[in-house]
Amino acid sequence: MSLSSCDLSSLAPDYIRAIAPYQGGKPIAELAREMGLQVEQIVKLASNENPLGISPKADFAIQEALLDIARYPDGNSYLLREAVSQKFNVASNQIVFGNGSNDILELAARAFLSPDCEAIYSQHAFAVYPLVTQATGARGVVVPAKNFAHDLPAMLAAITSKTRMIFVANPNNPTGTLLGKDELFTFLQQVPKQVLVVLDEAYDEYLSLANKSQAIHWLDQFDNLIISRTFSKAYGLAGLRIGFGLCHASIADMMNRVRQPFNVNSIAQAAAVASLSDDDFVERSYALNQAGMLQLTQGFNKLGIEYIPSFANFISFTVKNASAVNQQLLQNGVIVRPIANYEMPDYLRVSIGLFTENARFLEVLEHILKSNG
Numbered sequence: 001m002s003l004s005s006c007d008l009s010s011l012a013p014d015y016i017r018a019i020a021p022y023q024g025g026k027p028i029a030e031l032a033r034e035m036g037l038q039v040e041q042i043v044k045l046a047s048n049e050n051p052l053g054i055s056p057k058a059d060f061a062i063q064e065a066l067l068d069i070a071r072y073p074d075g076n077s078y079l080l081r082e083a084v085s086q087k088f089n090v091a092s093n094q095i096v097f098g099n100g101s102n103d104i105l106e107l108a109a110r111a112f113l114s115p116d117c118e119a120i121y122s123q124h125a126f127a128v129y130p131l132v133t134q135a136t137g138a139r140g141v142v143v144p145a146k147n148f149a150h151d152l153p154a155m156l157a158a159i160t161s162k163t164r165m166i167f168v169a170n171p172n173n174p175t176g177t178l179l180g181k182d183e184l185f186t187f188l189q190q191v192p193k194q195v196l197v198v199l200d201e202a203y204d205e206y207l208s209l210a211n212k213s214q215a216i217h218w219l220d221q222f223d224n225l226i227i228s229r230t231f232s233k234a235y236g237l238a239g240l241r242i243g244f245g246l247c248h249a250s251i252a253d254m255m256n257r258v259r260q261p262f263n264v265n266s267i268a269q270a271a272a273v274a275s276l277s278d279d280d281f282v283e284r285s286y287a288l289n290q291a292g293m294l295q296l297t298q299g300f301n302k303l304g305i306e307y308i309p310s311f312a313n314f315i316s317f318t319v320k321n322a323s324a325v326n327q328q329l330l331q332n333g334v335i336v337r338p339i340a341n342y343e344m345p346d347y348l349r350v351s352i353g354l355f356t357e358n359a360r361f362l363e364v365l366e367h368i369l370k371s372n373g
Helices: 027-036 056-066 077-090 102-111 129-136 152-156 181-190 247-257 265-277 279-303 322-331 356-370
Strands: 094-096 118-122 139-143 163-169 195-199 225-230 243-247 306-308 314-318 346-350
Touching: 027 314, 027 322, 056 265, 077 094, 077 243, 077 265, 077 346, 094 102, 094 247, 102 129, 102 163, 102 195, 102 225, 102 247, 118 129, 129 139, 152 181, 243 247, 279 306, 279 314, 279 356, 322 346, 322 356
Parallel strands: 118 139, 118 163, 163 195, 195 225
Antiparallel strands: 094 243, 225 243, 306 314, 314 346
């Protein structure tokens, strides 16, 4: 048999061939082509993006950085490293930068997981946790959720001699649930020191002051803690793909050893530095999100729709025939996120948008529900 006629996919390990690739939210241009719609007619509320766009300071920094686009980026992200170090009061050798926070999750998995160990994560938790676990050949252990949230005592009970890593999202995506600080701290105290805890805080900027994470202050107490943050949500830099991890220097050293050179481009670095200096933009994003969350929950209450109270910039709600309702929303130019792949087939997730976008979604949804009887 000639090489060209072979199924070369068979050369990959079984655990790689068994991976179901991640499916992102449907792009606006794709829906426009499929449905014959104008791009301006479409409202995308599927991917938890910031409806305000990016910080004006980031916009200016991007324009300046473009002038030097022919140069390779700083592989050590020096200026951004200094900015993150000062902003969060951590040592520069405790920081790892990634091509989005997904990259941080993958770097942690690649550095510390192998086919002879296990990683624990919750049911209804972010789809990337099982993906990065499976990509290393490690065994994923799914702990049933409790009221759509992490059951930390059950996750502790799932730890074995093979457990190397535990993924915890706070707030969780796609359910929006939040673990209390005391509960989380107690959990970390009980996790064996040889088990790494990856705490995914992608939505922390959308939390109130009372609920904001204190985990960065815990790094000195827990050498096994890795905190993942992103610039994709409140900072609005989703298209530039940039995130960072905070952890003990020895952990960061291992993650940086498997990190690809120049994994964060120069435009993203410049935009992230500028974004960290624009607290006003983040505050406006938070305020808009709070108002939009109220707008949607009031709309759901009016329509008699059940939803999961959320602490993030999205909310999951349940409707009969969720798949069909999602298709009808698409036909009307509204993109939300079906979450059947999270074992929630009766739910859809909608991101908080601008007031007009939220209103359009609620109007179309009401029309669909009435039409469906």
